[in-house]
Amino acid sequence: MNYAALHHGGWLEYREALPDGRLRIRLRCAREDVRRVCLLHQGIYEEERFRRIFEETPMALAARDRLHDWFQADYLPKDPRQCYYFRIEDGENTVYLDQDGVKTEQEIALPLSLQPFPYAYVYPPRPLAPWARGGVGYQIFPDRFRRVGEAARGIQPWEGQRYDQRSFFGGNLRGIIESIPYLKELGIELVYLTPIFLSDTAHRYNTFDYYQVDPMLGTADDLKELSQKLHAAGIRLILDGVFNHCGLRFAPFVDAKRRGQDSEYYDWFLFDEKAQNGYRSFAYARYMPKLNLENPEAQAYFLQVARYWIRQADIDGWRLDVSPEVWPDFWRQFRKAIRQEKPDAVMIAECWDESREWVSGRDMFDGTMHYVLSRAIWRFFALGQMTLDDFDAAVNHAQMIYPSYLNDAQWTFLSSHDTCRFLSRANGDGRAQRLAAFFQMTAPGVPIVYYGDELGMTGGDDPECRRPMAWEKAEGNALLNYYQKLIALRRSLPVLRTGAFRTHLCGADGLYAYLREEGKSAALCVLCTGSERGERNLPLPEAMQKAKTLHEHMQGVDIEATGGAVSLQLAPGGCWVFTAL
Numbered sequence: 001m002n003y004a005a006l007h008h009g010g011w012l013e014y015r016e017a018l019p020d021g022r023l024r025i026r027l028r029c030a031r032e033d034v035r036r037v038c039l040l041h042q043g044i045y046e047e048e049r050f051r052r053i054f055e056e057t058p059m060a061l062a063a064r065d066r067l068h069d070w071f072q073a074d075y076l077p078k079d080p081r082q083c084y085y086f087r088i089e090d091g092e093n094t095v096y097l098d099q100d101g102v103k104t105e106q107e108i109a110l111p112l113s114l115q116p117f118p119y120a121y122v123y124p125p126r127p128l129a130p131w132a133r134g135g136v137g138y139q140i141f142p143d144r145f146r147r148v149g150e151a152a153r154g155i156q157p158w159e160g161q162r163y164d165q166r167s168f169f170g171g172n173l174r175g176i177i178e179s180i181p182y183l184k185e186l187g188i189e190l191v192y193l194t195p196i197f198l199s200d201t202a203h204r205y206n207t208f209d210y211y212q213v214d215p216m217l218g219t220a221d222d223l224k225e226l227s228q229k230l231h232a233a234g235i236r237l238i239l240d241g242v243f244n245h246c247g248l249r250f251a252p253f254v255d256a257k258r259r260g261q262d263s264e265y266y267d268w269f270l271f272d273e274k275a276q277n278g279y280r281s282f283a284y285a286r287y288m289p290k291l292n293l294e295n296p297e298a299q300a301y302f303l304q305v306a307r308y309w310i311r312q313a314d315i316d317g318w319r320l321d322v323s324p325e326v327w328p329d330f331w332r333q334f335r336k337a338i339r340q341e342k343p344d345a346v347m348i349a350e351c352w353d354e355s356r357e358w359v360s361g362r363d364m365f366d367g368t369m370h371y372v373l374s375r376a377i378w379r380f381f382a383l384g385q386m387t388l389d390d391f392d393a394a395v396n397h398a399q400m401i402y403p404s405y406l407n408d409a410q411w412t413f414l415s416s417h418d419t420c421r422f423l424s425r426a427n428g429d430g431r432a433q434r435l436a437a438f439f440q441m442t443a444p445g446v447p448i449v450y451y452g453d454e455l456g457m458t459g460g461d462d463p464e465c466r467r468p469m470a471w472e473k474a475e476g477n478a479l480l481n482y483y484q485k486l487i488a489l490r491r492s493l494p495v496l497r498t499g500a501f502r503t504h505l506c507g508a509d510g511l512y513a514y515l516r517e518e519g520k521s522a523a524l525c526v527l528c529t530g531s532e533r534g535e536r537n538l539p540l541p542e543a544m545q546k547a548k549t550l551h552e553h554m555q556g557v558d559i560e561a562t563g564g565a566v567s568l569q570l571a572p573g574g575c576w577v578f579t580a581l
Contacts, residue, residue: 005030065397129344134497146175173218187487206247317346367409547580
């Protein structure tokens with residue numbers, strides 16, 4: 001047994017209190033190294049604990065990544081103040097893991113030798129708003145989405161070819177308002193707008209005035225109307241908050257730059273003689289001076305901004321730019337501020353990497369832009385850089401890096417305003433995009449469609465990925481119909497929104513199957529990622545073994561199950577979703 005791989009951390013993804021009062025405990029082991037794991041648990045103050053009498057709950061294999069297996073157990077404690085340790089067997093040896101480390105049976109029997117993991121604070125986090133879990137979102141880059149009204153002087157024609165940050169196409173809020181029927185027909189439940197406040201760039205990540213909608217986009221009244229009409233259509237609205245840095249014409253920065261240390265705003269920024277421009281900035285972009293949100297006055301100002309737009313436009317939350325580079329306590333205050341204004345408001349981190357430090361669901365972010373999972377999707381479906389086994393391992397890893405109740409709130413992308421569009425990344429392979437979209441819409445998280453991906457838009461890295469919306473492609477578009485079908489399916493099966501994920505099959509022929517399961521509901525999602533054709537019997541998971549008939553949702557037909565299996569006609573790009581009748 002690989003003792004060095006045995007690991008349990010007393011926080012976040014390793015243990016959590018579930019909404020129904022149960023506890024969920026996880027243990028990590030080396031891949032395929034352990035046969036059985038048992039959780040031994042007892043109340044901290046129970047007499048049985050001191051007599052070394054612990055209740056036992058077997059742990060089941062929950063996930064498997066490239067290096068590790070994850071075992072998991074759920075149980076309902078008599079007292080929420082718990083302690084626990086693990087018994088681990090590999091078929092030849094039995095060891096125990098407590099907070100001191102790995103111990104043999106002889107060692108753990110010695111006086112004072114057993115030191116269970118304490119878990120005294122087991123209260124579940126406040127439940128996340130149902131609308132923020134598992135719904136389908138749509139990302140809009142406002143300047144490039146839709147223009148209503150006369151184009152101002154100097155605006156590019158919609159078919160223009162200059163996509164740099166100083167080239168404007170004149171997309172506006174009224175254009176988004178007029179597109180609400182399109183979004184509703186697509187099945188969208190959440191719209192995320194990249195920045196809309198006063199700036200001199202098309203991307204508007206260099207904000208000049210956080211209290212003014214950029215006149216090129218419209219007015220505060222337009223934003224309010226957009227919010228109202230989206231809500232009437234059953235769609236939530238998320239704005240992009242850029243609080244890591246500002247623009248050169250942000251009034252406090254202008255004053256601080258001009259007056260130096262005599263300015264009351266001097267400490268709102270990070271002036272540094274050693275820095276390239278005499279002040280720190282986002283990356284090395286001179287036009288984006290970095291804010292110092294450790295400063296109390298700066299904190300108060302931006303917390304008021306966060307409150308203001310919830311009050312004025314009834315927005316439903318914020319996506320926060322460059323979140324890992326901001327003073328952490330600001331985010332804790334930010335969460336309190338927006339929840340005071342709107343109890344179900346959400347905050348989503350822009351973090352390109354593993355985000356445990358920021359995403360706990362308790363005191364900072366509700367979710368993150370899940371680029372950890374997106375990179376696996378790109379490498380497997382678009383670039384062919386991973387085997388199916390490696391992809392499945394990456395998906396399982398992505399499920400294990402956060403507490404399970406937060407997986408439903410992670411935003412998943414095929415493309416974004418910061419990345420190459422998926423279809424271009426896949427070298428124009430439409431089948432690859434269909435497979436990736438199927439996975440995105442049937443996997444955990446909040447799938448976000450980047451505007452135009454549903455129409456088959458292409459574009460390389462920034463700024464090519466920010467081309468104007470190709471509205472001329474919307475009529476009779478087969479890919480758009482496919483997205484509508486997938487989104488409707490996700491919305492019709494709640495288990496696809498919030499069910500647990502478990503790998504069912506990784507076939508050598510490229511057949512990939514995974515189970516989404518919640519309570520008594522289960523959906524088996526299957527996709528053919530290989531090139532083989534022919535008939536294949538797919539064994540059904542235990543949750544469906546007794547079913548004699550399955551409903552296949554992609555084709556809308558009922559299929560007979562025989563001997564605990566279902567027969568599939570394999571074809572490259574084939575996709576199925578089965579539920580038991």
